[in-house]
Amino acid sequence: MANKLDAAAVLSLCVVLAFTLAGQSAAAGRYYGDKVQDTVRKEVEKAIAYDRSIGPALVRLVFHDCWINGCDGSVLLDKTPTDGTNTEKKAVINIGLAGFQLIDTIKQQLGPNASCADIVAFAGRDAADILSGGKIFYTIPGGRKDGVVSSAKVADANLPESTFDFDQLQNNFNARGFSVEELVVLSGAHSIGVAHLSSYQDRLGRADSTPIDPDYQAALNKTTPLSLLQKGQNPTVPNNVRDETAAFQTDAAYDPVAMGVSPEKIVLDNSYYHNNLVNKVLFESDWVLRTDGDAADKLEEYKENATEWHSDFAAAMVKLSSLPAQGKNFEIRKNCRVTNKQYYY
Numbered sequence: 001m002a003n004k005l006d007a008a009a010v011l012s013l014c015v016v017l018a019f020t021l022a023g024q025s026a027a028a029g030r031y032y033g034d035k036v037q038d039t040v041r042k043e044v045e046k047a048i049a050y051d052r053s054i055g056p057a058l059v060r061l062v063f064h065d066c067w068i069n070g071c072d073g074s075v076l077l078d079k080t081p082t083d084g085t086n087t088e089k090k091a092v093i094n095i096g097l098a099g100f101q102l103i104d105t106i107k108q109q110l111g112p113n114a115s116c117a118d119i120v121a122f123a124g125r126d127a128a129d130i131l132s133g134g135k136i137f138y139t140i141p142g143g144r145k146d147g148v149v150s151s152a153k154v155a156d157a158n159l160p161e162s163t164f165d166f167d168q169l170q171n172n173f174n175a176r177g178f179s180v181e182e183l184v185v186l187s188g189a190h191s192i193g194v195a196h197l198s199s200y201q202d203r204l205g206r207a208d209s210t211p212i213d214p215d216y217q218a219a220l221n222k223t224t225p226l227s228l229l230q231k232g233q234n235p236t237v238p239n240n241v242r243d244e245t246a247a248f249q250t251d252a253a254y255d256p257v258a259m260g261v262s263p264e265k266i267v268l269d270n271s272y273y274h275n276n277l278v279n280k281v282l283f284e285s286d287w288v289l290r291t292d293g294d295a296a297d298k299l300e301e302y303k304e305n306a307t308e309w310h311s312d313f314a315a316a317m318v319k320l321s322s323l324p325a326q327g328k329n330f331e332i333r334k335n336c337r338v339t340n341k342q343y344y345y
């Protein structure tokens, strides 16, 4: 009897291992035959294998870099001649931005062979590939140049806020040539990563103005009550209820499998659309996509058709990663955190 049980346990372990390895190998080991891209790839694979949470940070970094002055590595700067130390990183909107040390590590290996802006774009691309199990993959050229300005004020004024209503989101995306469809497709990035309490505090007490599922809201209030902010604490929770603990999911009446969502955590997939359509998304800016007819149709479409979302997300990331750098002085920085010169004319 004991032997039979042991054999069954070994067999199920093998099955679990085989599935795990299959999932990992779908995206692992994708190389490009190009020194810059291969170096980025190797380091991103290593970093995600060590700590998967670096992956969402890298995807977000592409958005926050390219949305401000185009893709110019401005988000990485600690100091510039015109902005001093009040750079984009210091913007309130950039709370939680991460991945800077990994970008430094990659830059140290590549030296003048790659701009910091290219490293950000390639690292985000590889993170999306790995976190989607190889389902989101796109090619993008190199050749981006690094900018020499980076202003916290400009970032705060131009990146979308989690309290935006639909018109504000639409205007913000249109200003950079992105459609409502692309807004909906890119918002699916919130299937991964985390958010600070300060970023979703408006969702904890105002259920009437921005509908949020009451069980999900109660679970959030239980784990991260608003009172923590008054005590000077600002904890994080997963953006995706799928990535919450089992206890949280019980409180939130969320059963991923019953919802048709894969329970595997920190996976970039279309679970965001399943969750949004039952009001179990964190930000007001996520939920408000339901208030526009075209956007709501797209939410349904991406919920039903994961393959379509994977390919539309990849296409939108290509467009995002290609936003041209703006300004008059460009260079390939020696160190991603500072400009090469002290003055530019």
Ligand code: HEM
Pocket: 053, 056, 057, 058, 059, 060, 063, 095, 096, 097, 098, 160, 161, 162, 163, 164, 169, 183, 186, 187, 189, 190, 192, 193, 194, 195, 196, 197, 198, 199, 239, 283, 285
């Ligand atoms: C549509 C407008 C958007 C708004 C209002 C928004 C807002 C936010 C906020 C408030 C956070 C949490 C920050 C914190 O508290 O730490 C966040 C996290 C994140 N966002 Fe967005 N976002 C938007 C679009 C996007 C886009 C276009 C992408 C990428 C394509 C993206 C990717 C992410 C990722 C991956 C995270 C998690 C980062 C991490 O865990 O390190 N977001 N977003």
